[in-house]
Amino acid sequence: MSPRAGVILAAGQGTRMKSATPKVMHAVAGRPILGHVIAAMRSAAVSRIVVVTAPDAEDVRAYVAQQGAESVVQDRQIGTGHAAGCAGALLRGFAGPVVVSYGDHPLFTSATFDASFVARERAGMAIVAFRSQSKAYGRVIVDRDGLLDRIVEYRDASETERNVDLCNAGIMAADAGSFFGWAAKLKNENTQGEYYLTDIPSLAKADRVMCAVVEADEAETMGVNSRTELALAEAEMQRRLRANMLDSGVGMTAPETVYFSFDTFIAPDAQIDPFVVFAPGVTVKRGAHIRAFSHLEGAEVGEGAIVGPYARLRPGALIEENVHIGNFVEVKNARVEKGAKANHLTYLGDARVGAGANIGAGTITCNYDGFDKHFTHIGAGAFIGSNSSLVAPVTVKDGAYIGAGSVIAKDVEADSLAVTRAPRKDVSGWAEKFRARKKAEKAKKT
Ligand code: UD1
Numbered sequence: 001m002s003p004r005a006g007v008i009l010a011a012g013q014g015t016r017m018k019s020a021t022p023k024v025m026h027a028v029a030g031r032p033i034l035g036h037v038i039a040a041m042r043s044a045a046v047s048r049i050v051v052v053t054a055p056d057a058e059d060v061r062a063y064v065a066q067q068g069a070e071s072v073v074q075d076r077q078i079g080t081g082h083a084a085g086c087a088g089a090l091l092r093g094f095a096g097p098v099v100v101s102y103g104d105h106p107l108f109t110s111a112t113f114d115a116s117f118v119a120r121e122r123a124g125m126a127i128v129a130f131r132s133q134s135k136a137y138g139r140v141i142v143d144r145d146g147l148l149d150r151i152v153e154y155r156d157a158s159e160t161e162r163n164v165d166l167c168n169a170g171i172m173a174a175d176a177g178s179f180f181g182w183a184a185k186l187k188n189e190n191t192q193g194e195y196y197l198t199d200i201p202s203l204a205k206a207d208r209v210m211c212a213v214v215e216a217d218e219a220e221t222m223g224v225n226s227r228t229e230l231a232l233a234e235a236e237m238q239r240r241l242r243a244n245m246l247d248s249g250v251g252m253t254a255p256e257t258v259y260f261s262f263d264t265f266i267a268p269d270a271q272i273d274p275f276v277v278f279a280p281g282v283t284v285k286r287g288a289h290i291r292a293f294s295h296l297e298g299a300e301v302g303e304g305a306i307v308g309p310y311a312r313l314r315p316g317a318l319i320e321e322n323v324h325i326g327n328f329v330e331v332k333n334a335r336v337e338k339g340a341k342a343n344h345l346t347y348l349g350d351a352r353v354g355a356g357a358n359i360g361a362g363t364i365t366c367n368y369d370g371f372d373k374h375f376t377h378i379g380a381g382a383f384i385g386s387n388s389s390l391v392a393p394v395t396v397k398d399g400a401y402i403g404a405g406s407v408i409a410k411d412v413e414a415d416s417l418a419v420t421r422a423p424r425k426d427v428s429g430w431a432e433k434f435r436a437r438k439k440a441e442k443a444k445k446t
């Protein structure tokens with residue numbers, strides 16, 4: 001197989017989004033739309049990917065570089081065909097096929113990219129089409145052999161052409177050398193005065209290169225032009241992610257209420273209760289149980305651990321085997337070791353909790369002094385009494401006890417007890433006298 005190249009068009013302003021963020025940087029399942037297209041191409045063995053960007057889109061180019069792809073600048077946004085041609089600056093000499101895709105289609109799969117390359121080998125060129133009546137898409141007119149005759153933009157289409165329900169998805173595969181040759185010949189004689197990518201197949205046809213039409217499902221071909229379409233794409237992506245999770249053996253009683261990120265990894269036989277949100281960077285191991293209304297991000301949950309209900313795991317939360325993290329417990333940048341428990345109302349930030357330790361309700365690691373973050377060590381088997389503040393940097397050594405309500409600002413020896421409490425004062429009969437006095441005062445007033 002000769003190496004494959006890819007071009008992704010992402011220089012458009014995306015004005016219909018009404019956003020300062022470039023359209024392709026809006027997230028679907030926690031990853032920019034553009035990232036989904038890059039990843040799908042990569043899985044289809046596309047080794048060189050060039051993204052066409054607008055002159056002021058520094059953040060898009062930084063993201064592209066971070067994803068290991070290349071970028072070029074399209075000086076003026078004068079059409080998709082002109083945009084694709086700009087990639088020629090890097091790919092003109094590429095010996096092999098190139099696939100061109102729009103950057104605003106987060107649901108394209110690697111299988112569809114692959115199918116376009118395979119169809120191109122047979123016919124000479126290939127495009128991907130799908131069935132829709134939407135005015136948003138160009139119409140695909142096929143000849144009697146089922147090969148492409150031409151693509152007509154909806155705006156430029158006749159009444160008969162508009163009634164065709166075969167639409168241009170936005171994937172085109174061709175030999176790289178020929179493609180950039182055709183791109184250079186495009187004209188802008190249409191209602192928009194733009195250089196259309198969709199005119200390339202007609203130029204190819206004039207050179208006797210035929211174009212196959214690969215049909216794909218609308219569920220993966222929808223483009224994102226507005227906030228409404230972004231929400232629809234998110235819903236479709238979530239449907240896909242949930243189906244994959246269930247297929248791989250993850251248990252979910254109400255999958256339609258669970259939200260995943262593109263990179264969520266959950267092992268088979270983990271159980272996810274309703275209304276759980278997985279932001280990016282989460283791994284959940286076998287037999288773990290994530291209970292309702294929990295939010296996880298950048299965290300790892302070990303085998304057999306129980307998290308939630310109403311727990312929040314933030315980046316760097318490392319929950320080891322059989323740990324229990326209960327309701328209204330927040331964990332950030334903290335390793336909670338085997339079998340430890342923090343069951344209620346607790347903040348564990350910049351900390352290590354040793355194996356088997358018990359963290360009482362209302363325990364707070366005071367990790368921030370307004371300038372710097374400090375670390376709290378809680379030893380194995382330690383017991384932190386309810387409503388204690390551990391003022392970092394501080395170490396509570398293995399097996400120590402902290403009396404409830406303590407403020408611990410200095411290290412605590414192993415197996416000792418530390419308790420800080422104001423001395424207690426008891427005044428016997430005080431309450432009774434107090435009530436009597438109040439009653440008398442009230443009687444006087446009325
Ligand atoms: C395009 C297609 C249409 C297809 C539809 C699928 C053309 C002329 N039309 O229409 O047939 O059915 O997509 O969603 O190709 N872009 C640039 N530079 C430009 C213009 C656009 O990089 O000068 C990029 C945009 O950032 C976007 C992509 O190309 O990612 C498509 O552009 P857009 O304006 O959204 O095209 P559509 O009108 O949706």
Ligand code: CA
Nearest residue numbers: 104223224225
């Ligand atoms: Ca579009």
